[in-house]
Amino acid sequence: MNPLDLLFSLSFVFLVMFLTYTTLIIVPFVRRRRAPEGDPRAFEWHAFIPCRDEATVIAETLKRTRELSPDMHVWIIDDASVDGTGDIVSAVAATDPLVHAVIRRLPDARTGKGAALNAAYRGLREWRAAREDGVGDDRTIVIVLDADGSISPNALRQAVGPEAFGSPTVGAVQVAVRMSNRDDPAPLARRGRLAQRWARYLIRMQDIEFRTTIAAMQVLRMRTVSVGLGGNGQFTRLSALQDAAIGQGTPWGDALLEDYEVGLRIMLAGYRTVYAHDAFVSQEALPSARRLLTQRTRWCQGGLQCARYLPRIYSSRAFTNAGALEAAYFLAIPYIQLIGFVLWPAVGIAMLVSGALAPGGLLGWMVASAWIVPLWVLTGILPFASWPLVYVLREERQPLWRAAGWGLGYWLYMYQSYVCVLRAFGRTLVGRRGWTKTRRNAEAGRLLLAAES
Structure with missing residues (x-):
């Protein structure tokens, strides 16, 4: 198995793990x-x-x-x-x-x-x-x-x-x-x-x-x-x-x-x-x-x-x-996300490089590989975007049309976890483990007003 095959195999395993876990949590929740x-x-x-x-x-x-x-x-x-x-x-x-x-x-x-x-x-x-x-x-x-x-x-x-x-x-x-x-x-x-x-x-x-x-x-x-x-x-x-x-x-x-x-x-x-x-x-x-x-x-x-x-x-x-x-x-999620931080961009770059080197040129490869776009939507966006739909149907009882905008927003919002994982590992590596209090909104607002005055 060459490095490219190993990279694609690892990404497939991670994708299956993610989709399986998403299914395992969403089905019991909507049936509770x-x-x-x-x-x-x-x-x-x-x-x-x-x-x-x-x-x-x-x-x-x-x-x-x-x-x-x-x-x-x-x-x-x-x-x-x-x-x-x-x-x-x-x-x-x-x-x-x-x-x-x-x-x-x-x-x-x-x-x-x-x-x-x-x-x-x-x-x-x-x-x-x-x-x-x-x-x-x-x-x-x-x-x-x-x-x-x-x-x-x-x-x-x-x-x-x-x-x-x-x-x-x-x-x-x-x-x-x-x-x-x-x-x-x-x-x-x-x-x-x-x-x-x-x-x-x-x-x-x-x-x-x-x-x-x-x-x-x-x-x-x-x-x-x-x-x-x-x-x-x-x-x-x-x-x-x-x-x-x-x-x-x-x-x-x-x-x-x-x-x-x-x-x-x-x-x-x-x-x-x-x-x-x-x-x-x-x-x-x-x-x-x-x-x-x-x-x-x-x-x-x-x-x-x-x-x-x-x-x-x-x-x-x-x-x-x-x-x-x-x-x-x-407990393994931070480690999985850290690997994913490197894995998913590497997969994207590898696909572009392989397409550029394939016979018929990059344009021909893009046409032949158009199926990747709906696959990405189904496996990369929909698992996150489906939660706002559950939210408006079962929790908050908001108009159904809100689920579309919130779905895209929630998918983007979840990327903050990658930033937090990098920061958490960085703090761990340098030995920083102090407990930082999260300021209340009223307190933060008061400090902002004081700074502006």
């Missing part, structure tokens, strides 16, 4: 049924909200979270904020016994989201140890929310349904994610029309991504028993967190993808994780390409760090064979 609900009153609820300079949003988030249940405990972890977040939280905690302020200070603070959540975990265990009443650890549920998170009213009922915490084998539940600003007509303050359109495009693409592609991956994982947890809208049993900490010291690790990592630890401890698509948490989408790439680079690098769990996954009896394969494929 609504999950039954349960009674949340039999459980004790604690919400962990890590904060770092969140003064613009934390008061409203705290109010919304307390309204979920009259007995909801809210643990606000102030990670050495400099904008007064700690003062706001401490003032509320002084008057409300269900609000707990976890104040972290430098140099121990700002070491990652996992470390902040572990601080609240230790505080919760100490608080429970001092009590003489309360439900057991298996009926104590910890919710992880972003500082701008807003959870749906039915989330607690969905979380305790018979397919979720109603089953004693379930250790964690992840709800769906939606973008709260997806219909904001002017997401950028004091910016021109073109900038506003660009921001609206980015926001809509993130909403499509989370509510279709990522959600479909989770629905498939329900069948492979390998649902991944997210950093927002994550529900866990306290007993599962305790078991996940055995041998580790803490439930959350130091990976930049601490949410997926804690899910792996919970599954390795023998629990199932499930996905509840009929409940959701809302969060802000990022209207800035720079901030989006920073966020996704951190996620990608965190996935690279979580690859160290693969030997434990494949040797664990807690994982199904399908679950181990799914986890391995997910």
Whole structure:
């Protein structure tokens, strides 16, 4: 086999893998049924909200979270904020016994989201140890929310349904994610029309991504028993967190993808994780390409760090064979994309060169090879462009004609993953693993106005 044949064979294998995985996630997603609900009153609820300079949003988030249940405990972890977040939280905690302020200070603070959540975990265990009443650890549920998170009213009922915490084998539940600003007509303050359109495009693409592609991956994982947890809208049993900490010291690790990592630890401890698509948490989408790439680079690098769990996954009896394969494929995606970054341009160049050297000239080769164009559309564009169609038919109920424009836009949007993969590998190679906070939109807007004034 010559190098050209090897190149084409490798590209064919990668293409088959991609199309197979796309089919495997889209079919169960469009066929899924609504999950039954349960009674949340039999459980004790604690919400962990890590904060770092969140003064613009934390008061409203705290109010919304307390309204979920009259007995909801809210643990606000102030990670050495400099904008007064700690003062706001401490003032509320002084008057409300269900609000707990976890104040972290430098140099121990700002070491990652996992470390902040572990601080609240230790505080919760100490608080429970001092009590003489309360439900057991298996009926104590910890919710992880972003500082701008807003959870749906039915989330607690969905979380305790018979397919979720109603089953004693379930250790964690992840709800769906939606973008709260997806219909904001002017997401950028004091910016021109073109900038506003660009921001609206980015926001809509993130909403499509989370509510279709990522959600479909989770629905498939329900069948492979390998649902991944997210950093927002994550529900866990306290007993599962305790078991996940055995041998580790803490439930959350130091990976930049601490949410997926804690899910792996919970599954390795023998629990199932499930996905509840009929409940959701809302969060802000990022209207800035720079901030989006920073966020996704951190996620990608965190996935690279979580690859160290693969030997434990494949040797664990807690994982199904399908679950181990799914986890391995997910953790291998950055490596596949890195290869694809070189492979696909190389295939294109090789085809052009072979056409130029073929008898009959380049024009004759182009006519004879016209079939490549529809093949490229069917295998390279349609798998991405089909998700907005699912979005308007099943999720957002938008006019059908929008799916066409959004389909092309979503195909182009997904190329940002190649940029993030390169950045993630670059950061890994030079030893950069610091956790970079994604600024809230209100905070970014305030900084922009300050810079312009």
